[in-house]
Amino acid sequence: xxxxxxHFALILAFMIAxxxxxIPLIGAHKRWxxxxxVAEPAAQAQFLFTxxxxxxxxxxxxxxxxxxKLVTLNSHSAKPMLYKISGTWGNHEGSMxxxxxxxxxxxxxxxxxxxxxxxxxxxxxxxxxAAIGVAFYAxxxxxxxxxxxxxxxxxxGQDLNPLLQxxxxxxxPPFLYLGYVGLSMAFSFAVAALIEGRIDAAWxxxxxxxxxxxxxxxxxxxxxxxxxxxxxxGWGGFWFWDPVENASFMPWLLAAxxxxxxxxxxxxxxxxxxxxxxxxxxxxxxxxGTFIVRSGIITSVHAFANDxxxxxxxxxxxxxFTGGALxxxxxxxxxxxxxxxxxxxxxxxxxxxxxxxxAVSCFVxxxxxxxxxxxxxxxDRKLSVGPPFxxxxxxxxxxxxxxxxxxxxxxxxxxGRIGRTAWQLRYVFVLAVSLGVLAWAMQTGKSALxxxxxxxxxxxxxxxxxxxxxxxGKSGRLQRMLRLPRADWGKAVAHGGLGITIFxxxxxxxxxxxxxxxxxxxxxxxxxxxxxxxxxxSREQGPNYFTTKGRVEVxxxxxxxxxxxxxxxxxxxxxxxxxxxAIDYRVTRDVYVVLGDQQADGSWTMRTxxxxxxxxxxxxxxxxALGGLLSLSDRRFRVAAGARKSPEAGVPAE
Amino acid sequence: xxxxxxxxxxxxLLTVSVLAPAPALAVEPDEVLADPALESRARExxxxxxxxxxxxxxxxxSNAELARDLRVLVRERLVAGDSDREAMDFIVDRxxxxxxxxxxxxxxxxxxxxxxxxxxxxxxxxxxxxxRGRARAPKAAEQGLSADERERLRKILKD
Numbered sequence: 001x002x003x004x005x006x007h008f009a010l011i012l013a014f015m016i017a018x019x020x021x022x023i024p025l026i027g028a029h030k031r032w033x034x035x036x037x038v039a040e041p042a043a044q045a046q047f048l049f050t051x052x053x054x055x056x057x058x059x060x061x062x063x064x065x066x067x068x069k070l071v072t073l074n075s076h077s078a079k080p081m082l083y084k085i086s087g088t089w090g091n092h093e094g095s096m097x098x099x100x101x102x103x104x105x106x107x108x109x110x111x112x113x114x115x116x117x118x119x120x121x122x123x124x125x126x127x128x129x130a131a132i133g134v135a136f137y138a139x140x141x142x143x144x145x146x147x148x149x150x151x152x153x154x155x156x157g158q159d160l161n162p163l164l165q166x167x168x169x170x171x172x173p174p175f176l177y178l179g180y181v182g183l184s185m186a187f188s189f190a191v192a193a194l195i196e197g198r199i200d201a202a203w204x205x206x207x208x209x210x211x212x213x214x215x216x217x218x219x220x221x222x223x224x225x226x227x228x229x230x231x232x233x234g235w236g237g238f239w240f241w242d243p244v245e246n247a248s249f250m251p252w253l254l255a256a257x258x259x260x261x262x263x264x265x266x267x268x269x270x271x272x273x274x275x276x277x278x279x280x281x282x283x284x285x286x287x288x289g290t291f292i293v294r295s296g297i298i299t300s301v302h303a304f305a306n307d308x309x310x311x312x313x314x315x316x317x318x319x320x321f322t323g324g325a326l327x328x329x330x331x332x333x334x335x336x337x338x339x340x341x342x343x344x345x346x347x348x349x350x351x352x353x354x355x356x357x358x359a360v361s362c363f364v365x366x367x368x369x370x371x372x373x374x375x376x377x378x379x380d381r382k383l384s385v386g387p388p389f390x391x392x393x394x395x396x397x398x399x400x401x402x403x404x405x406x407x408x409x410x411x412x413x414x415x416g417r418i419g420r421t422a423w424q425l426r427y428v429f430v431l432a433v434s435l436g437v438l439a440w441a442m443q444t445g446k447s448a449l450x451x452x453x454x455x456x457x458x459x460x461x462x463x464x465x466x467x468x469x470x471x472x473g474k475s476g477r478l479q480r481m482l483r484l485p486r487a488d489w490g491k492a493v494a495h496g497g498l499g500i501t502i503f504x505x506x507x508x509x510x511x512x513x514x515x516x517x518x519x520x521x522x523x524x525x526x527x528x529x530x531x532x533x534x535x536x537x538s539r540e541q542g543p544n545y546f547t548t549k550g551r552v553e554v555x556x557x558x559x560x561x562x563x564x565x566x567x568x569x570x571x572x573x574x575x576x577x578x579x580x581x582a583i584d585y586r587v588t589r590d591v592y593v594v595l596g597d598q599q600a601d602g603s604w605t606m607r608t609x610x611x612x613x614x615x616x617x618x619x620x621x622x623x624x625a626l627g628g629l630l631s632l633s634d635r636r637f638r639v640a641a642g643a644r645k646s647p648e649a650g651v652p653a654e
Numbered sequence: 655x656x657x658x659x660x661x662x663x664x665x666x667l668l669t670v671s672v673l674a675p676a677p678a679l680a681v682e683p684d685e686v687l688a689d690p691a692l693e694s695r696a697r698e699x700x701x702x703x704x705x706x707x708x709x710x711x712x713x714x715x716s717n718a719e720l721a722r723d724l725r726v727l728v729r730e731r732l733v734a735g736d737s738d739r740e741a742m743d744f745i746v747d748r749x750x751x752x753x754x755x756x757x758x759x760x761x762x763x764x765x766x767x768x769x770x771x772x773x774x775x776x777x778x779x780x781x782x783x784x785x786r787g788r789a790r791a792p793k794a795a796e797q798g799l800s801a802d803e804r805e806r807l808r809k810i811l812k813d
Contacts, residue, residue: 116810118806200803201803201807202803202806202810205810237715240710242710243710270788338788340788341789342785342789343789344785344786344789348785349785352781352784352785353781356774356777356778356781360774360777361770363769363770363773364769364770367766367770368766371757371766375762375763379761379762381751381761381762382750382751382752383751383752383763384704384751384752384753384754384755384757385755385757385766386702386704386710386712386754386755386756387701387712387755388701388702388756389755389756389757389766392756393770394770397770397774516681516682516683517683518683518684605682
């Protein structure tokens, strides 16, 4: 019964969304307040109905209602509760329902918090947001309905893919979707502004928090996914340049670019048309990401649910929204006359450089991702584009970005002098170079990657700190630093976080140690500075799996470091084995142990890695997200600061 | 309906056989060459070779039988005295270009490799023209907000 109510609620939400997409748009055009006012209650009602539908589906998973086809295919009565709940979105239909729920959520939030928006803009934003919703409601109801029943319900379900039965992955899709869909807000604002025919500093200020929020969620989502890959897939890789990963990475890069260009619109009323274009493209790439994941056009490790028929539908949605928005953009671009004047060397130019690097690097990722399809379709050539390509083609852009970031972040608005800003950073530069040289001297016979990474990372981290320090004036520095706007802190924390992540990736890649061997029980062996011994292997039973569990003692210079339990699990329902690596997390390094097969003589194959700085990759990501949050929380204060100073005085950017 | 279920079942089976990180490890101890220099060359080459039956995995990471065969083949070639290039060519001859994770620069592939630099160049040229235009823009544009905009901004700032 609840299922049918959920189904009905979803259809109602679909109807409301159609009304919300049409009536306010007409109202805004004709200046009819009553018609425009429809948008707000509609947005909120649409969200409530969709939330009810989602709740009904979740309830079916919680109660293991196997009369629902979706539950039968993706759940099992013996599954732990957390994974019953996360099973709701661990499949195609449920994840699309989550997607549209978030579209509705953002629409509702905009209707609640958009008090300061001019009524016509607000009506148009909500209408465009509802139009996106309509497309996805139709997609769900006509091609991927989660509420279908089975005529003969089975006794038990077929279980969720065991790789997905993991806390990291349980929360990875919701965050990613919050990010993807968050960009729909930037898109709606861009399209509404194009219809409105007016883009000014205020528009830049309105669109920025939404983009910032989307970017924060994307950062967390990508970080969680990468962490999951690190501990779950069994060899400690954290990024594979898989098409599905790229699908989430491209919107992240464009959202980062959009964040920065929106600052220029807000502070200087320049780069308007570029910012609009970015907003359209960023959401376009979210849709492309959905298309890649949902259609399975590019087979990849992560395409758990795919169906070409649905792919065509999403392709149609993609073509309609990006195509439509770009056409509108072409027709209206001339209304966006730039106002701010700035010199070749200025904060504005630095932000332009930032945008170029981010956008072109996104283009490189995109081109590499689709090239195998293009080559097969146009040249009849079956080839692969894998991590080695992306590593060499993408990395230079990030290095360039890291090099210019500390200088660009400190350049004054309008007109600056490179020499002056570079001179302020002289100590930071000397420190970064010394650290790099030190690392070079301490390692022997290894690649330059580690030292270069350390140089770049510390250049970025200490550069960000120097920016805060120099901004705080001459006396009573620490106090003044603490009183700097949160946006300044947010900028420094996020920039520093990126530096830490870059350093960690370089360091881990350069200094990782690996050991592959056949280990006899009780026989110690050395890996790097550590001594390991496999003391025991036992067979045990988990809630819905069988496991072979090793016990490994790790010592260093005779001191006990850790006792670790690497596992191999077997999920009988889905007949899938998984490896559960044992990881001893420490600040400077992880010890990563994987248990393999038993040999004929009773010994076991074992893989051991010493992974320096692994945690720093995600530490840096957390800092980036935190920086975003700080910046977001500053909004009110920033608005007030803008009121005190006239725009000509050069308001510090965040 | 039946057909759909059948397809789903087949897909599920395929997923299990192809995707599953089998209990075996990627590089097995018995594959490792005695000569550490040769072994590290073999590892580097393995990272550039695709496991043909997997989804986007190199043979260095994969647990599939075929990946193991390829790893052993790479090592055989190296032990036989092949250079890295010769060993790769040998494998590409047998398995086709699809096996290379780092695409060649031959044929239309130059476009793939040049796409990034070319785009960067184009973006830089456009940006330089744009910024020069901004630098030369009439000072009149620096008047700031119009009275109308000021009024709207004031309203926004109030709440």
